Amino acid sequence: MKNMLNKKNILILVIIIVVVIVISLVIYFFTKGENKYPDQPIEQKSLISSDLNIGVNKFVEPKDSKYFLWTVSNSVKLNSVQKMVQSLSSNFELVDSEEGVYYNWKNGTDEILYDTLKNYLLFNHSEGILMDEAEINANVFSKFVKRFFDVDWKYNVFKNEKGSNGETIYYAKRILEEDINIEVREHNQQTDYLAMKDGKVIYGKLLLTEFEKTDIQLPLITSAQLIQYINADEYPKEIYPQLNALRDSLLKEIDYLSEDLEKVLDTLKNCESTSSDLIYYYKSFDQEYLTPVYKLDALCEVSYNNETYSIPAIAYVNAIDPQYVYIPE
């Protein structure tokens, strides 16, 4: 009897241990994919630090608290570009190039430049590339890149304006996933634009960089931490004043090419953010990673001739939890 009881106890114990191990293994494997944070801090190459302070107001926390890390693929699309050049006209001649750096084709006043500094293709083709639509929308952008580069990229066409020769220029941001856009600093923050006239695309600028999603998740900095760290030394952030707001005031008094404008920009101060958004910030082809960045719309001040002018600015601020990111020397 005693033996049987012992055997029974041992059996129960073994079963419990096995069940616990199985459950532990199940839990481990199921959650392994969920919380894969970087083993080491990520090198933040797309942002440096600025010593200009900015106040954080009306900050809206993003829906998720974690976003994925993307890598910037270093593959160039030279073959596709060459095929595109040939398909537009056999008269295009390669007039200038540096292997692996840039390629410049010309055909009269038409010009195509493939630049790997930022991996952009810039083209103008007076004959135009016929599209099926009368105007350019997100689908047209996707069709265009599919046709010439065989890629399935999605776009958000957010603005259009008239050019000086009757064409319409459409500005777009490439969509990374769901409703997250890639943005650049310049101009309207568009990654691409195409200009259309009489149903034909006559010039454009396309970002040809491929981005690959990793399974590494990046926890975001909380709003309280952001307020604490944003003005600390070395915190990754860049602030760019938007001079177009001064077109009807200061820029009518100051020649934009003169030193006076630089002196005005040197007085930039008292920046306060008024809204926030989360984007993926693209700066150059060799930035290695595409990381989430907070884009803050801000109002700053500049001074000229004892007058103070309010000027909007855009600040790009690191959004990743500081323990997972660093700026290279």
Added chain:
Amino acid sequence: MPQQKKQYEEALGSVFDFIFEESQKPPEKRKPMKVTGVDGTSEMVEALTAVLENPGLYVGDTTMEAFKDAIDIDMVKATGVGRRVPDSIKFNVQDIGKIISDPGGYIDKQFTKIEGIRKQQRAAWAGEEMKGILGSMWARRSGLDKETQQAMLAAGRLGKTDEFSGRTIGMRTSMDTISVPLRTEKLASKYLSGGTRELTIDEFKERFGSRLSPTDIGTKWAQYKKFRKQYQDLQTANDTEKLSKLHFDRNLFTFLEGTELSEKALLEKNAGNKDKSREYTKAANFIENIYDPEGNKKFIDQQKLLLRNYSKAIESLRSGNDPNKDAKIKRIRDDIKGIRSNLRTSSLEKLAGNIGQWEGMYYSARDLFVNGNLLPNIINGRFFDDKYNSLNFLQPSKGDSLERSGIKIDFHAPKAAHNKFQKVYFENMNTLYYLSPVSWARTLMTGEGFAYAGYLGQKKFEQRIKKEIANFNWGAFMGDLKEGKDAYLTGIQNNLSQEQREMIQKFLKKDARLAKLAHQFGAVNRIKESIQKKFDVLIGQRVRNAVGKALLSKITNEVAVGLIKDWMLKGGIQTLVQGLTTAVSAALGVVGTPIAGAIAFLVSELVYRVSKPVIKFGAQVVVLLLIGIFASIFMLISSLGVLTLGQHSHIAPYEVIQCDAFVGTFPIIDDPDNPGGLNPQGPMEPFVAGALDSGEQCLLGSGSFSCTQGPYGSFSHSKVAAIDIGGTNYFHAPSFCGNGGTCKITYVGDVNCAAGYAGGLVKFTAEYQGQTYEFKLIHVDSPLAAGQTITSGQRVARTMEWHETGSKCSSGKHLHLETKHNGATVNPYDVLTNLPSQGGFGCSLSACR
């Protein structure tokens, strides 16, 4: 006298001979003019030749009327309350006899004409009043205070003016010139005047943050500062005249009214009255957008969107379980009522505003078509004049002007068409105007026909050049042509083929010739205008000063005083009427009400009655001068060599204008005064630098490059020691960076000129062996950021393509470069081209133009 000039004068002289001598004879006695040297390339010349050779067919009373009309002088401007047919008191050449014999009777007749027109304006005035009243009713219904109701009354009447004909569209009567400036004056004292506290940016955000984006708030803030400064400067200088004029500024009115209403919205919000606060915010939006058609449309679209959203909200509440849904639905329904009332008010206001326009069209139709007037009106040119023909669908012409090198000549151009049929009609009818003898007569006095020929040539060239060169920046090219510059052509010179250059040069030659002709033939018109001005200064102003001083001693209201002073300076009986009406309405406290409008009519009756005898008296004096004035016109003209009487050879004018020495507007290379184009005139130090390593490479990369604009003296570099470089794709860091030298980016950003985006700006410093170079690059794209270190030969920036920078500030693809050496501004050309042994980078760069 040079041969060509003599020929030119003779040619003109022969034409005037004809007009004055031959055309006075009965048709059967007119001697045809023999014309030689016609080159047959111009329709205008051929037509003119045909007329001169067959005078009987073309030159008759109508032409003579038009010719005389062109040299009639407006002695007194006596415009009525409205805006229809010009109603000035003119002294006409053909009426000289009548004026001399009965000057008083002549003036009476002129006034009768004006009074008739004023009576016709009553219907339009009623329509205008309705518009203002509707705006005011909306404000009353929304429970807004009396001041706001008055503001809506004034704002609702603001209209637009057609600049060419001076005709007011949407009817602007004297009413708004009374209530708007008074209101503006009051608000300006509150917000702009010296001694008032300046609102801080935070206070601005508090007032406008709920309805404007950060960028718009920034713009509004800048506008506020600008208005404040302008206002206080005028107060300090005690310039009451300019201050008074500022009170008529519509932009200022809508800005101040919008600010005042936003202030009221904030006060109501702080007091817990959210609904009232919302109404004031709506009123602010309404006023800021009401006279801007785009803004008005946006406002209406927003209201319609609100209606749709509210309907969805009601549906959702009905189907939900919200315990307070009944109260919420009721509140939404109240809001919906308010929005529908807004939309009705907007439609009614638009309708009321149209009454004036319809009235004008009725009178136009009556004048044009009744009594078989159509053909004569086509021949005498009235059909093409907006003042006489305001039937939009029939009127083929609009005013335009040919601007070249600072000279402006007006002419009739075909209106823009919405479909092919309209296009054909407008173009052909406009051409018909220029084929009529009347327009030729006018051309001889104003140069209009030559300006039109220039316009046609310009249109043809535009079509050709855009087809020929896909990215040709027509806007920049025309901008240069208007100002007599060639910056854009200089910039693209290297990208043009020989044929293209020749085509452009041919057009420029012909265009310059026509512009010169237009200007020269406009001499008589310019003389006439200067005589008119002199008459006004010598006689008209003295009369006005005397009358004005008497009035000013009785009137204290600042706006009225401003108006009277304005009238004393420039004349125009309407201004006088407005001034007196303002004073009377303000004194009676009826400003901003329909009663003030009625007062305007009464005052104008009074003014005309009072001024008539004054003008009659003046006319007695004037008549004696007239004979002397007209004699002077002919003497002046002949002394300028434009008109000579006597026997002349019969040569058509067109052929003598060609000047072989004119080589177009391309820059002159090998200028002996400025060899190599490197003679800077600004504050640049000589570039004297220590030697760099012999292995130093050209910062532009390998190859040869062109300098398309040098430091100072050129159009866009007038204030900078910069050069523009064509043919380069990248700018590199010096080889010494990271090799014994330290190089760092100091600034990266976008740059905008007043007209728009101009690309990127990058600045970096490069230090080596005690020397510091600073480089500033514009119209570039860079992947770097301020503070980043750069390495040897690194590509710092890429020159942007022409389509990246657009055309507003940058003409074509080029790199703009400025340099400093050890803190001193130096010539970038020298920095790039000097050998490394002289501290330069050994680039192969052409001499700057």
